Amino acid sequence: MAYETIDFKADGPIARITLNRPDRLNSFTAKMHEELRDALANLGDARVVILTGAGRGFCAGQDLNDRAVAPGEVVDLGQTVEVSWNPLIRILTTLPQPVIARVNGVAAGAGANVALACDIVVAAKETKFIQSFSALGLIPDSGGSWHLPRMVGQARALGLALTGEPLMAEQAADWGLIWKAVDADALDAEVDRIAEKLASLPPLGLAAIKSIIRTTSSRTLDEELELQRDEMGRLGFTEDYREGVAAFLEKRTPTFRGR
Structure with missing residues (x-):
């Protein structure tokens, strides 16, 4: 399909997906969810996926204008989560291919949690991760309440979620929330280096x-040892093991x- 809200390139071992609504900080609409799910279902021979955002940010989460209601009206946010965000997080975390988040700027709300659902997160040092839900009276969805305490512990998870204070990329790396923070001008080279290395490794083993x-x-x-x-x-x-x-x-x- 022709995409309007993302840019998708999958013509080799590395698939590159760019959230492409820079005027809205790549915030999600129903259309973007549909297109991203379609892209992730059509990776071809790609062994690695890079997910990033166009412009000055990674993703600002949900585009509130896409589900705007008049003052005093109500909207079922649970339906949005069930139909759009939950399927996306399940896809990212269960794809056999490793997914690298190239976080090039602010990642807020569900946008932060989409990044955290990826397998390896590399962020520019200027990046801010913001759990912005509490300001709207909401909870960290898109896997946030599951990933945060497991990655950084309950105390830090509560601090991030309750206050909504921005967490800079270097501190996020120090806390173990992301893999690495790098200078902005080194971001592309580092992400490409990791992607190329993963693409050269046995895909069945990586999966x-x-x-x-x-x-x-x-x-x-005991169950882990048996598995x-x-x-x-x-x-x-x-065959890959024998080849290795x-x-x-x-x-x-x-x-x-991959055999």
């Missing part, structure tokens, strides 16, 4: 790493095919 780490909190240690056994057994029979061992022994660059 298994993503899955097991993202679901580990639901298992006991590790099963996954190592499964992956050890793949052969390339190591032969001192050459491996070629992984």
Whole structure:
């Protein structure tokens, strides 16, 4: 489909998706949700996804004008979450491909939590992550109330969510909320370096790493050990594992095919 609110390039091992409403700080409309879901369902041969925003920011969350109501009227925000935001977070966290968030500026509200739902977050140092929900009498949706305490602990999660105070990228990295904060002029090079490295690795193994780490909190240690056994057994029979061992022994660059 032709896209109006995003830019999508998936003609190789790295798919690049840009939220493209810079005049609205890339805030989401129903149309943007539809187009982003379509893009994520049509990644072709891509082994890595880069998600970013156009212009001076990553994403300001929900475009309130897209569901504007007259004063005194009510709107079912739960329906918006159920129809749009929840499916997006589920897709990002369960895709077999690693998803890199290239955060080039402010990430606020649901926009911050979309970034945090990605597997690796690299942000420009000037970036501010803002849990802006409390100012509207709301809770951190789009996975925010799940990810925040698990990433930074209850005390910091409560501080961020209750006050809505901006968190700069360097502090977010120090807290373990994101992978890395870099100078703005180094952002593209760092994101591309990571994406190219991931694209060169065995995709079945990366998918298994993503899955097991993202679901580990639901298992006991014994269950985790059993799953590790099963996954190592499964992956050890793949062509990619045999190729990796052969390339190591032969001192050459491996070629992984995802089989």
